[in-house]
Amino acid sequence: MADLTTNFIGIKSPNPFWLASAPPTDKEYNVRRAFEAGWGGVVWKTLGSEGPPVVNVNGPRYGAIWGADRRLLGLNNIELITDRPLEVNLREIKQVKRDYPDRALVISLMVPCDEESWKAILKAVEDTGADGVELNFGCPHGMSERGMGSAVGQVPEYIEMVTRWVKQHSRMPCIVKLTPNITDVRKPAAAAKRGGADAVSLINTINSITSVNLDLFSPEPSIDGKGAHGGYCGPAVKPIALSMVSEIARDAETRGLPISGIGGVTTWRDAAEFMALGAGNVQVCTAAMTYGFKIVQEMISGLSEYMDGKGMTSTADLVGRAVPNVTDWQYLNLNYVTKAEIDQDLCIKCGRCYAACEDTSHQAIAMGEDRVFSVKDEECVACNLCIDVCPVENCITMRPLAKGEVDPRTGKKVGDYANWTTHPNNPMAQAAE
Amino acid sequence: MTNSQLTPGIVPGRLGAEDYARNFSDIAPRYDAHEARVAADRCYFCHDAPCMTACPTSIDIPLFIRQIATGTPEAAAKTIFSQNILGGMCARVCPTETLCEEVCVREVAEGKPVEIGRLQRYATDTLMETGSHPFARAASTGKRVAVVGAGPAGLAAAHRLAMKGHDVVVYDPRPKAGGLNEYGIASYKSPGGFAQAEVDWLLKIGGITVQNGMALGAGLTLDGLKADHDAVVLAIGLAGVNALRAEGEGLENVLSAVDFIAGLRQEPEKAKLAIGRDVVVIGGGMTAVDAAVQSKLLGAENVTIVYRRGPEKMSASDHEQEHATSVGVRILHNAAPVRVIGNGAAREVEFAYTEDGPGGLKLKDETFRLRADQVMKAIGQTLDGAPEGLAIEGGKIAVTGAGRTSVQGVWAAGDCALGGEDLTVTAVAEGRDAAEDIHASLMG
Numbered sequence: 053m054a055d056l057t058t059n060f061i062g063i064k065s066p067n068p069f070w071l072a073s074a075p076p077t078d079k080e081y082n083v084r085r086a087f088e089a090g091w092g093g094v095v096w097k098t099l100g101s102e103g104p105p106v107v108n109v110n111g112p113r114y115g116a117i118w119g120a121d122r123r124l125l126g127l128n129n130i131e132l133i134t135d136r137p138l139e140v141n142l143r144e145i146k147q148v149k150r151d152y153p154d155r156a157l158v159i160s161l162m163v164p165c166d167e168e169s170w171k172a173i174l175k176a177v178e179d180t181g182a183d184g185v186e187l188n189f190g191c192p193h194g195m196s197e198r199g200m201g202s203a204v205g206q207v208p209e210y211i212e213m214v215t216r217w218v219k220q221h222s223r224m225p226c227i228v229k230l231t232p233n234i235t236d237v238r239k240p241a242a243a244a245k246r247g248g249a250d251a252v253s254l255i256n257t258i259n260s261i262t263s264v265n266l267d268l269f270s271p272e273p274s275i276d277g278k279g280a281h282g283g284y285c286g287p288a289v290k291p292i293a294l295s296m297v298s299e300i301a302r303d304a305e306t307r308g309l310p311i312s313g314i315g316g317v318t319t320w321r322d323a324a325e326f327m328a329l330g331a332g333n334v335q336v337c338t339a340a341m342t343y344g345f346k347i348v349q350e351m352i353s354g355l356s357e358y359m360d361g362k363g364m365t366s367t368a369d370l371v372g373r374a375v376p377n378v379t380d381w382q383y384l385n386l387n388y389v390t391k392a393e394i395d396q397d398l399c400i401k402c403g404r405c406y407a408a409c410e411d412t413s414h415q416a417i418a419m420g421e422d423r424v425f426s427v428k429d430e431e432c433v434a435c436n437l438c439i440d441v442c443p444v445e446n447c448i449t450m451r452p453l454a455k456g457e458v459d460p461r462t463g464k465k466v467g468d469y470a471n472w473t474t475h476p477n478n479p480m481a482q483a484a485e
Numbered sequence: 486m487t488n489s490q491l492t493p494g495i496v497p498g499r500l501g502a503e504d505y506a507r508n509f510s511d512i513a514p515r516y517d518a519h520e521a522r523v524a525a526d527r528c529y530f531c532h533d534a535p536c537m538t539a540c541p542t543s544i545d546i547p548l549f550i551r552q553i554a555t556g557t558p559e560a561a562a563k564t565i566f567s568q569n570i571l572g573g574m575c576a577r578v579c580p581t582e583t584l585c586e587e588v589c590v591r592e593v594a595e596g597k598p599v600e601i602g603r604l605q606r607y608a609t610d611t612l613m614e615t616g617s618h619p620f621a622r623a624a625s626t627g628k629r630v631a632v633v634g635a636g637p638a639g640l641a642a643a644h645r646l647a648m649k650g651h652d653v654v655v656y657d658p659r660p661k662a663g664g665l666n667e668y669g670i671a672s673y674k675s676p677g678g679f680a681q682a683e684v685d686w687l688l689k690i691g692g693i694t695v696q697n698g699m700a701l702g703a704g705l706t707l708d709g710l711k712a713d714h715d716a717v718v719l720a721i722g723l724a725g726v727n728a729l730r731a732e733g734e735g736l737e738n739v740l741s742a743v744d745f746i747a748g749l750r751q752e753p754e755k756a757k758l759a760i761g762r763d764v765v766v767i768g769g770g771m772t773a774v775d776a777a778v779q780s781k782l783l784g785a786e787n788v789t790i791v792y793r794r795g796p797e798k799m800s801a802s803d804h805e806q807e808h809a810t811s812v813g814v815r816i817l818h819n820a821a822p823v824r825v826i827g828n829g830a831a832r833e834v835e836f837a838y839t840e841d842g843p844g845g846l847k848l849k850d851e852t853f854r855l856r857a858d859q860v861m862k863a864i865g866q867t868l869d870g871a872p873e874g875l876a877i878e879g880g881k882i883a884v885t886g887a888g889r890t891s892v893q894g895v896w897a898a899g900d901c902a903l904g905g906e907d908l909t910v911t912a913v914a915e916g917r918d919a920a921e922d923i924h925a926s927l928m929g
Contacts, residue, residue: 120526400594403532423535443529444594 054359055366056352058092060332061225061250061310063183065092065156068367069323069351072314072335073097073160073186073229076345078134080144083157087148089345090352093156095253095335098133098188099141101163101173106132106195112273115262115282124342126288128262130273130280132194133162142180149181157181158227162188162200165210167217174222184225187218187249189240190256192233192283202256205231208243215247227312230254230296232289237296242305252300253312253335255293257283286338290316294329298378301330318347320354327367328374382472389459389466390434390450392416392427398447399425405438405448413437430460490762490786495738495858497759499784505755508782512673513577513603521607525554528599529590536585536601541905541914542569546585550604562612563619565605570644570917571637573613573683574666575910576606577674580771582804584910613682618689623650625692628927631656631714633705635695636664637909638899639720640687641916642923646718647692649924654714655693658700664722666909668747671775672755673782700870707872711894716923719882719890719897720916723907725869729767729862733825742766742776742863749779761858764788765834767822768863769799774806776861777814788814789855791834793821794841821848831860868901878903888919896923 056067070093071077071086078097086094100106108131115128134141149157159182163169177185189205196203204210211228218226228244230237232255241252259281261271271279293315300306313331317323318339326334339347364370394405394417401423409417416431417438427438439448453459453466472478488496500508516524528550536546544565552561565572581587581602589598612619628651632639635657643653661667667680688695699705701721710717726741728734738761752758760783766773769792781788790809792799795818799806810816820836827833834857837848868880876883876891881903888896896919899912 121523122526400590401531401535402529402590403534404529407532419533423533 054356054364056092056356056359058333058367060156060312061184061227063093063156063158063225064154065333066154067092067348067352068327068333068355069093069348070095070156070158070312070333070335071340072337073158073188074337074341075129075131076337076340078136080148083144083148084151086340086345086348087152087155090348091155091345093158093183093333095158095160095186096141096145096182098160098162098191099138099173099177100133101169102138102176105135105137108132108135109275111275113282115260115272116286117262117288124286124338126260126262126284126286127338127341128260128273128282128284129257130193130282133160133188133191138176142176145177145180145182149183156183158184158186160186160188160229162191162195165199165204165214170214170217171221174218174224178222178224182224184227184250185218185222186227186229186253187214188229188256189214190229190231190254192231192257192259193281202231202233205229205240205256206234208239211240212243212247215244215249219248225250227251227253229256229314231256232292232296232315233259236299238299238303238306241300241309242303245306245309249309251310251312251332252306253314254300255289255296255315257285258289258292260284285316286342287316287318287322290318290322294325297326297331298329298375301372301375302378318342320351320358323351324355324358324370325374327370328372329378330372330375332367332371384471385469386472386475387467387470389453389457391429391432391453392434392436392438392448393451394425394427394438394448395446396424398444400444400447401425402443404441404443408437408441432461488784490784493762493858495759495761498756499760500756502756504784509672509676509755511676513606515610516603516607521553521558521604522556524600524604525550527591528554531590535588535590536599539584539588540568541584541908541911542572542575542917543914544568544572544605546601549608550599550601553604553608558608558611559615559619561604561608565609566612566619568917569910569913570641570687571666571683571909571913572605573609573686574637574670574675574680575913576602576609577679578666578670579910580802580805580908583802613686616686618686620644620648620690622648622690622692625652626650626928628652628715629654629713630716630718630923631710632718632720633657633701633710634664634720634722634899634901635659635662635684635697636720636722636899636912637666638722638902638912638916638919639664639718640684641913642718642720642896642898642920643693643916644687644690645917645920646923647690649920649928651692651715651924651927653693655695656699656705657695657697658703660697662695662697664720668750669743669772670750671746671779672750673779701872702870707874707892707895711892715894715927717895718888718916718919718923719871719875719895719901720899720912721868721870721901723866723868723900725867726862727865727867729822729825729864731822731824733827733831736825736827736860737830738827738858739825739831739860739862742768742772742861743866745776745861746772746779749783755783758783760785762786763856764859764861765855765857766790766861766863767834768792768861768865769794769801770863770865771801771805772866773861773863774801774809774814776863778809778812780859780861781812781814787856790814790816791820791822791836791855792816792818793839793846795819798841820853821846823848823852825857825860826854831857833857834860866900866907871901887922888915889922 073095117126191201195201228249313326314335549561549564586598592598632655663680764780766777882897898915898919905911
């Protein structure tokens with residue numbers, strides 16, 4: 053069986069599945085349950101400065117969107133950092149780490165943007181025995197109004213400055229957690245690197261209003277008829293997170309910077325995808341909040357089985373495997389021609405491919421007698437929409453045309469690799485070499 | 486309780502009060518909102534959906550299910566009612582397993598269709614419970630239309646005609662309107678007085694007068710109706726019952742299953758209904774199943790359906806047959822009655838085994854007997870009381886197009902008219918379409 057042990061910036065854990073800093077990691081009780089369930093590590097819910105803790109709203113703090121059968125697809129929250137006294141959290145962290153020395157335990161921190169505040173909190177956490185700190189520059193709600201969280205994460209100069217303070221005043225490994233509420237995630241990542249961060253973690257939650265109450269005309273979750281934007285997470289944000297992780301993994305300036313992948317990881321497959329795009333481990337929250345801690349067992353068994361099947365013996369074999377294949381649009385092979393093919397044995401004749409193609413795409417699917425649906429190769433541009441809307445997995449597939457085969461749509465033979473940079477329609481094209 | 490299932494003869498009160506209550510309660514209760522959402526989520530919103538094609542009234546099923554899924558069941562109901570004003574009853578009695586649900590792509594793919602019938606009931610019940618009627622009449626046309634028969638076809642025709650602005654009089658021989666919805670459906674499919682509630686709700690459209698106790702030959706003549714109205718719709722159903730043509734048919738307690746079902750429907754206290762210890766039902770359709778199942782539910786010890794051909798020829802669906810056997814009804818195939826035996830009242834039925842070959846059905850020499858306190862005939866209904874002068878074809882009123890009979894100005898719809906299966910939903914479709922055709926010819 054594949055070895056899932058990971059060493060992430062010197063922090064060892066029996067598997068790459070960590071719980072993200074969030075409600076599930078706010079208390080000793082929860083964290084012990086998580087470790088008992090098998091989680092490899094935990095990022096303790098964000099601690100603030102000493103003194104009276106923050107308060108949370110006393111009405112609903114989560115909103116959600118659902119898919120079919122009320123499967124939770126996205127969760128949004130307006131919860132702040134821990135609302136429990138600092139000393140209680142520190143005492144509990146110390147006890148838990150003592151009892152679970154083989155698990156990773158990282159402390160998330162968020163204090164005002166001045167050196168003294170950071171110096172003080174680092175001193176306070178140092179003797180807990182925790183394995184590292186994660187700087188919360190990500191939370192988009194509440195704390196950002198007070199100049200913390202994403203308010204810092206949106207200014208690369210601040211990220212660099214605070215990271216530098218942290219590295220200066222602590223010997224603990226330092227992960228900088230990034231906000232996605234920014235135009236180009238490579239900028240804050242590069243700033244973290246310049247400041248001396250050992251790693252970045254991303255994504256934190258996305259500014260969001262999940263729904264509007266159409267009786268109260270209030271955003272949900274509604275607090276006495278008013279709502280504030282929250283932070284969005286869960287399966288729905290995974291594509292955004294994967295893209296951001298890949299950008300950092302392949303950018304010249306940030307390449308090689310360890311990444312802890314976060315954003316909608318729900319199954320082993322999601323985790324493997326993040327890792328293939330360069331994440332050394334993953335952090336999970338919404339899936340645990342939806343199904344409980346037990347889901348990690350499926351993640352462990354699934355990743356092991358996948359790695360065994362691929363002949364991978366350690367997670368290092370997987371991490372970054374897909375990064376070289378993330379490229380710019382302009383380098384995509386324009387001579388890669390595929391055609392949709394419908395497996396008539398698998399087809400259940402729902403006709404969604406037909407409706408989608410006929411109404412919204414290229415009129416490339418024919419509907420014949422007895423609801424037999426077939427692809428018109430001379431019209432099919434291979435857009436993939438039919439596959440995306442088909443309810444049956446693998447019923448519609450894409451068949452790549454062989455080199456030299458004639459594309460019935462264009463009447464041209466499939467040629468060698470050629471991309472936009474050399475395409476005659478491109479005014480900036482360079483002559484093909 | 487003095488009687489039991491073992492009490493000889495034909496007696497009431499074979500069961501306890503709770504048994505009757507359970508046996509005749511709603512067989513498939515209305516979904517609650519959560520169940521409906523879960524069931525609705527399974528619909529794929531197919532293009533040119535097979536379910537819609539299979540529905541005789543062409544209800545836009547994917548649309549109404551999507552309306553349920555998005556939390557607007559009353560809009561869903563309006564989608565249903567716009568095609569089928571008796572969508573509430575059809576949701577209860579349609580053999581969906583041989584119509585919409587049979588062709589549902591999820592039935593084909595997984596053997597488990599979207600539960601269209603139950604979703605339809607959720608939507609229609611939700612709207613009907615509000616008491617509001619979703620349609621309004623067009624301005625009066627001043628035209629008068631007579632509808633003979635207040636069953637599904639007649640009511641559907643009357644509603645559509647009234648909606649178009651015509652004044653409609655519906656004549657029916659029975660004391661209550663509804664036809665087979667009121668008198669001919671197994672009680673557990675439509676408990677709680679739903680059939681009458683549905684009629685009352687339907688009549689809220691306005692412009693429809695119902696006159697009970699009147700039928701062709703009993704106060705009405707076709708010529709009279711034609712003289713007084715701009716158009717006539719005949720929706721008189723099949724009032725006759727086929728005879729066994731077996732010796733002893735005239736014995737006491739050899740009865741029509743249709744009458745048995747009607748009597749049962751009209752009796753609110755099922756414990757008062759007398760039923761035999763041994764009941765034999767002869768036939769292979771829905772009426773046979775409904776009579777047999779309800780005999781069993783009334784406490785008969787032994788109930789047997791005997792059908793002269795094989796199971797594949799039974800017009801009762803597999804689902805209906807399974808339901809019958811699940812309550813303890815025995816179904817015997819390939820046997821035909823040759824005589825009813827008894828001294829005054831039926832005591833036994835003698836059957837001959839049959840052979841269904843290319844040359845037709847043949848009786849074999851081998852026979853057997855079944856004890857029978859009651860023998861119920863469910864071997865089909867026949868057209869009875871059709872007015873003179875109408876062309877008849879295959880035992881039904883001949884029609885062309887949307888129910889036009891051979892007589893100018895007279896339309897026919899439902900079971901009495903040629904074409905289509907004898908189903909509630911088909912009757913509704915025919916009544917509706919005849920009404921549209923009448924409207925076009927009156928206004929054209």
